[in-house]
Amino acid sequence: MTATDPRDLADLADPAGPADLADLRPRLPSPLQEVVDGRFERHGVRLLLKRDDLIHPALVGNKWRKLAPNLATVGARTVVTFGGAYSNHLRATAAAGRLLGLSTVGVVRGQELAGLPLNPSLARCAADGMRLHFVDRSTYRRKAEPETLAALLRAVDAGEAVVVPEGGSNAEAVRGCRALGEELGEHADVAALACGTGGTLAGLAAGLPRGRRTLGIPVLKGGFLSADIRRLQERAFGGPRGTWSLDDRFHFGGYARTGPRLDAFAEDFERRHGLPVERVYVAKMLYALLALAQEGAFPRGTTLAAVVTGRPFP
Numbered sequence: 158m159t160a161t162d163p164r165d166l167a168d169l170a171d172p173a174g175p176a177d178l179a180d181l182r183p184r185l186p187s188p189l190q191e192v193v194d195g196r197f198e199r200h201g202v203r204l205l206l207k208r209d210d211l212i213h214p215a216l217v218g219n220k221w222r223k224l225a226p227n228l229a230t231v232g233a234r235t236v237v238t239f240g241g242a243y244s245n246h247l248r249a250t251a252a253a254g255r256l257l258g259l260s261t262v263g264v265v266r267g268q269e270l271a272g273l274p275l276n277p278s279l280a281r282c283a284a285d286g287m288r289l290h291f292v293d294r295s296t297y298r299r300k301a302e303p304e305t306l307a308a309l310l311r312a313v314d315a316g317e318a319v320v321v322p323e324g325g326s327n328a329e330a331v332r333g334c335r336a337l338g339e340e341l342g343e344h345a346d347v348a349a350l351a352c353g354t355g356g357t358l359a360g361l362a363a364g365l366p367r368g369r370r371t372l373g374i375p376v377l378k379g380g381f382l383s384a385d386i387r388r389l390q391e392r393a394f395g396g397p398r399g400t401w402s403l404d405d406r407f408h409f410g411g412y413a414r415t416g417p418r419l420d421a422f423a424e425d426f427e428r429r430h431g432l433p434v435e436r437v438y439v440a441k442m443l444y445a446l447l448a449l450a451q452e453g454a455f456p457r458g459t460t461l462a463a464v465v466t467g468r469p470f471p
């Protein structure tokens with residue numbers, strides 16, 4: 158069996174009891190591949206792809222690194238988590254539930270979606286056994302407040318539940334992402350990745366050796382992410398870790414926003430390198446790296462590792 162064939166994994170969950178995470182046979186360390194691309198070479202930059210998208214067919218990329226440490230402690234409890242209508246995190250949690258024999262509940266942003274046909278992403282969650290609970294946007298915004306959370310947990314009737322935050326970025330997840338930096342080790346001078354909550358960056362930066370740096374490309378508009386990353390590192394490690402920075406110029410208008418320039422870039426990258434380019438996160442990061450190389454932001458001789466944190470859906 159190869160780790161990329163979803164058919165082989167569909168039946169791994171043992172109906173007699175929860176499967177173990179090790180039974181899922183993740184491909185770790187994830188492959189590190191060199192990409193020959195004249196547009197980078199011209200500026201003296203060597204480009205590597207850290208293929209976290211190949212870790213596991215259902216728990217793709219940073220989802221494995223974040224969810225595995227959380228799920229390892231769940232036992233017989235229900236996993237309750239949160240996301241938007243196209244959330245990669247909800248899909249990964251639902252798939253993990255199926256594979257590990259855990260019950261899962263997804264609290265979905267958007268009361269107006271209740272009663273409508275499920276979009277393909279939520280249909281996948283439901284097919285994997287996730288119970289979906291739709292809430293209005295104002296409740297969703299307040300989901301971390303203790304009273305709102307308690308009311309939500311009562312409403313979903315999940316019994317004893319383990320709550321995993323939106324995007325999966327809690328302290329366990331951040332510590333799980335440290336392995337990504339450890340795997341990269343001395344292989345690259347700069348590790349680059351797309352950021353949503355910043356949890357993956359917080360862990361990756363902590364795992365890289367001294368003298369290496371992490372570059373984050375936020376896909377959301379806002380500019381509050383640095384403070385969030387410092388908070389995540391404080392909770393996970395007790396203080397700041399690693400050398401990292403963010404470049405806020407490549408969000409293309411905000412979350413899931415795109416445009417002809419980004420689409421053309423992603424299609425061209427797929428054609429050149431045979432890499433399926435996930436559009437919400439990975440495309441923006443790769444676009445940013447090329448723009449930065451062309452600006453001369455990386456000294457000649459730099460080895461750049463671009464973390465492929467996801468894969469297109471479906």
Ligand SMILES: Cc1ncc(COP(=O)(O)O)c(C=O)c1O
Nearest residue numbers: 352353354355356357438466467
């Ligand atoms: C494909 C992909 N890449 C990157 C990220 C960003 O991860 P983080 O929220 O840890 O910044 C996500 C988040 O869900 C994602 O789905």
